[in-house]
Amino acid sequence: MTWKTDLEKNNTQKNGFKETTAPGTGQAESSNKAAAGLPKMEPTNGLNKSVFHGLWALTNKELKKWYKTPVLVLMTLVQPVLWLGLFGKAFNIGSIFSGSSFNIPGLNIPKAVLDQISNTIMLNTFGTTDYFSFLAVGMLSFIVLFTAMFSGMSIVWDRRLGILNKVLSTPVARGNVVVSKVFSSVIRSLIQAGIVLVIAVLFGMDVSHLSVLGILGSFTALFLLCFGFSSIFIMLALRSSNQNTQMAIINLVNLPLLFGSNALFPSKFMPSWLQAFVNINPISYATDAGRQLLLGATGMATLTFDFMYLVAFAGIFAVIGIVLSWRYLTR
Numbered sequence: 410m411t412w413k414t415d416l417e418k419n420n421t422q423k424n425g426f427k428e429t430t431a432p433g434t435g436q437a438e439s440s441n442k443a444a445a446g447l448p449k450m451e452p453t454n455g456l457n458k459s460v461f462h463g464l465w466a467l468t469n470k471e472l473k474k475w476y477k478t479p480v481l482v483l484m485t486l487v488q489p490v491l492w493l494g495l496f497g498k499a500f501n502i503g504s505i506f507s508g509s510s511f512n513i514p515g516l517n518i519p520k521a522v523l524d525q526i527s528n529t530i531m532l533n534t535f536g537t538t539d540y541f542s543f544l545a546v547g548m549l550s551f552i553v554l555f556t557a558m559f560s561g562m563s564i565v566w567d568r569r570l571g572i573l574n575k576v577l578s579t580p581v582a583r584g585n586v587v588v589s590k591v592f593s594s595v596i597r598s599l600i601q602a603g604i605v606l607v608i609a610v611l612f613g614m615d616v617s618h619l620s621v622l623g624i625l626g627s628f629t630a631l632f633l634l635c636f637g638f639s640s641i642f643i644m645l646a647l648r649s650s651n652q653n654t655q656m657a658i659i660n661l662v663n664l665p666l667l668f669g670s671n672a673l674f675p676s677k678f679m680p681s682w683l684q685a686f687v688n689i690n691p692i693s694y695a696t697d698a699g700r701q702l703l704l705g706a707t708g709m710a711t712l713t714f715d716f717m718y719l720v721a722f723a724g725i726f727a728v729i730g731i732v733l734s735w736r737y738l739t740r
Contacts, residue, residue, distance in 0.1 A: 461585070463579065463581030463585055463589075464581075464589055465589075466581075467576070467581065467585060467586060467589030468590075468593050468596075470589075471563060471590055472596060475593070475597055482601070485555065485601055486601060486605065488555065489548045489551055489552045489555075489605050490608055492548055492551070493541075493544070493545060493548055493605070493608065493609055493612055494612065496544070497540075497544045497612070498541065498612070500540065500544075502534075502535075502540045534675060535706070536706030536708075537615060537700070537704045537705075537706050538615075539613075539614075539615050541609075541612065541614065542609075542614045542704055543700070543704070544672075544673065545609035546696060546700045546704065547670075547672030547696050548605055548609065548672070549602045549605060549631060549696075550631065550670070550672050550692045550695050551692075552598065552602050552605050553598040553599075553602055553631050553634050553635045553695070554663075554666060556601060556635065557594055557634075557635050557638035558659045558662075558663065559642075560591065560593075560594035560639040560643055561642035561643045561644075561645055561655050562646070563590055563593075563643075564590065564643055564646040564647060565646050565652050565655055566652065569650055569652075573738070577738060583734045584731040584735060586738060587643055587644075587647075587734040588731065590643055591636060591639040591640055591643060591727065591730070594635060594639040595635045595639065598635040599628055599631060599635070602628065602631055615704060618703060618704055619703060623702035624702075624703070626702045627698060627699040629716075630695045630699060630702075630715065631695055631699070633695070633716070633720060634691055634692065634695040634719060634722075634723075636723040636727060637691060637722040637723040637725075637726045638691070640723070640726040640727045640729070640730040641726050641730075642655075642658075642659075643730055644729060644730040644733055645658060647733055647734060647737040647738060648737050666690065666692060667692070669683065669687055669690055670692040670693045670696065671687060671692075671696055671697060671709060672692060672693075672696050676688070676693065676709060677709075688709075691718070694710065695715075697709050697715055698716065698719075701715075
């Protein structure tokens with residue numbers, strides 16, 4: 410009989426193997442180790458081979474960089490809040506046609522009539538009587554875009570610091586490395602969009618059409634928007650080891666994507682060549698869905714088409730990003 414101490418058993422278990430000794434019946438063993446009186450080593454079944462193995466661990470690792478540094482949350486909210494507080498309130502188009510500032514000399518038009526004319530003009534132009542509300546929904550898409558654009562920077566820094574090589578040496582699927590960064594970007598963007606929405610309401614956004622289903626629907630559109638854009642920017646960063654390249658890409662596409670959409674101004678009043686770009690810009694469809702659900706505004710397309718377009722956008726680029734991760738992520 411072979412006696413083993415508890416320490417030896419623990420060391421064996423830590424190495425990922427379990428011991429099976431031959432029954433004390435005196436029968437011959439098939440292996441040399443067993444014949445020599447040594448324990449037989451068999452691999453355990455403790456290894457997690459699930460497709461989603463390590464996905465939440467990697468996602469949480471990315472989120473810790475964010476929620477453990479509150480100043481990052483503050484910095485990402487500064488720009489959209491400035492747009493709401495300064496641009497949104499200063500660019501008060503509705504006041505141009507109100508009874509207090511718009512009147513024809515020699516005609517005593519009642520203020521109520523002028524206000525009715527102002528509301529009609531605003532409804533026909535922006536789909537709502539308040540430009541600030543129109544802009545506020547556009548800022549929700551803007552904060553999502555801004556967060557998604559910086560998702561690729563995480564891959565670059567992980568590669569430069571050697572963290573990516575350590576992650577790739579684990580049994581975690583390479584596709585999960587990309588998906589975890591996309592999920593962390595989506596979670597951050599939706600939380601920030603929720604904060605911006607609360608701030609917009611406090612600043613005077615129209616809440617007459619707000620509902621729980623409307624908020625859930627609009628945030629679903631934002632989820633799809635961020636999922637697609639995060640996949641794009643992470644895909645662009647898969648082979649990059651220079652953060653300056655990513656910053657150059659961000660600075661290049663930031664304003665064209667924002668101004669080439671209906672986030673700040675209705676697309677129907679834009680030049681025809683710019684409308685063509687607006688009609689393929691995913692930001693336009695996420696913003697359009699948000700305005701229909703949150704403001705009750707008329708849209709550039711139906712809600713069904715808005716969501717179909719966003720689902721296709723998110724799905725196509727997510728698949729491309731995962732496929733490329735298997736090809737370009739090297740150890």
